[in-house]
Amino acid sequence: MLRPMSLLPAFLDLHGERAVVVGGGPVALRRARTLLDAGLRVQVIAPDRCDELAALNTDWQPRPYRSGDLRGAAVVVAATSHADVNAQVVRDARDLGLLVNDASDATRGNLRFPAVAERAGVQVAVSTGRELPMLAQALTERTRDLLPTPEQLGTWTERREAALALPEPQRQADLGALRRDIRRAVGVPA
Ligand SMILES: C[C@@]1(CC(=O)O)C2=NC(=C\c3[nH]c(c(CCC(=O)O)c3CC(=O)O)Cc3[nH]c(c(CC(=O)O)c3CCC(=O)O)/C=C3\N/C(=C\2)[C@@H](CCC(=O)O)[C@]3(C)CC(=O)O)/[C@H]1CCC(=O)O
Numbered sequence: 001m002l003r004p005m006s007l008l009p010a011f012l013d014l015h016g017e018r019a020v021v022v023g024g025g026p027v028a029l030r031r032a033r034t035l036l037d038a039g040l041r042v043q044v045i046a047p048d049r050c051d052e053l054a055a056l057n058t059d060w061q062p063r064p065y066r067s068g069d070l071r072g073a074a075v076v077v078a079a080t081s082h083a084d085v086n087a088q089v090v091r092d093a094r095d096l097g098l099l100v101n102d103a104s105d106a107t108r109g110n111l112r113f114p115a116v117a118e119r120a121g122v123q124v125a126v127s128t129g130r131e132l133p134m135l136a137q138a139l140t141e142r143t144r145d146l147l148p149t150p151e152q153l154g155t156w157t158e159r160r161e162a163a164l165a166l167p168e169p170q171r172q173a174d175l176g177a178l179r180r181d182i183r184r185a186v187g188v189p190a
C-alpha cells in the first residue's frame with residue numbers, strides 16, 4: 001500500500017511544451033487528454049493504441065520505447081503494461097531532470113495526476129496523497145456545482161479590479177463586500 005504523504009500542490013503553465021506518453025491504452029488516453037487540455041503537444045510512443053487515443057490530436061510513434069525518446073520533453077508519462085519498461089522511462093526522465101508519472105507505481109515518479117473539477121478556468125484539483133482515485137473523483141464531483149458561472153466570474157473580476165483602483169478606505173470596503181458576496185455564493189460563512 002502507498003504510504004500517504006502530502007505533495008506540493010501547484011499549477012504548471014506548460015502551454016506549447018512537449019509531453020511524451022509511453023503506452024497507448026486507457027491510462028495513456030486519460031493522461032494524453034489531461035495534457036492536451038493543458039495546451040501541451042503530446043507525442044505517444046506505443047506499438048499499438050486504443051481507438052479513442054487515435055481520435056486525439058497527438059503525434060503517434062508506432063513502436064516500442066527507446067532511451068533517447070525523451071529529449072526535448074517537459075513532461076513524461078510511463079503508461080505501458082510492462083513495469084520494467086515504465087521503470088526505464090522513469091530512470092531516463094529523472095536523468096534528464098523531467099517531470100515524470102509512472103502509471104504502474106506512482107511512488108517512482110515525481111508527478112501525480114489529480115481529479116479535477118473545472119469551469120471557465122477555475123480548477124479544483126484533488127489528490128488523496130495515496131491511491132484512492134474514487135475518493136478524489138467523488139470530491140471533485142461534489143465541488144462541480146459550486147463553481148461559478150462565467151458571468152459571475154466576469155462580474156467579480158471587474159468588481160475586484162475597480163476596487164483595487166480606489167483610494168482607501170473605499171478600497172477595503174469594496175473588497176470586503178466582494179469577499180462577502182463570493183463567500184455567500186459558494187455557501188461558506190461570510
Ligand atoms: C483522478 C484520476 C486522474 C487520472 O488518472 O487522470 C486518477 N485515476 C483516475 C481514474 C481511475 N483510476 C483507476 C480506474 C479504474 C479503471 C482503470 O483501471 O482504468 C479509474 C477510472 C475511473 O474510476 O473512472 C484505477 C487505478 N488508479 C491508480 C491505480 C493504482 C495503480 O495503477 O497501481 C489503479 C488501479 C487499481 C485500483 O483500481 O485502485 C492510481 C492512480 N490514479 C490516480 C488518479 C492517482 C491517485 C489519485 C489520488 O488518489 O489522489 C494515481 C496514483 C495515478 C498517478 O497520479 O500516478 C482519474 C479520475 C479522473 C476523473 O475525475 O474522472
Ligand SMILES: NC(=O)c1ccc[n+]([C@@H]2O[C@H](COP(=O)([O-])OP(=O)(O)OC[C@H]3O[C@@H](n4cnc5c(N)ncnc54)[C@H](O)[C@@H]3O)[C@@H](O)[C@H]2O)c1
Binds near residue numbers: 024027065
Ligand atoms: N494510474 C492509474 O490510474 C492506473 C489505472 C489502471 C491501470 N494502471 C496501470 O497503468 C498501466 C497501463 O494500463 P492500461 O490499462 O492503459 O494498459 P494496456 O495494457 O491497455 O496498454 C498498454 C500499452 O502499452 C503499450 N506498450 C507495451 N510495451 C511497450 C513498449 N515497450 N513501449 C511503448 N509502449 C508499449 C502497448 O502497446 C499498449 O498500448 C499498467 O501498468 C496498469 O497497471 C494505472
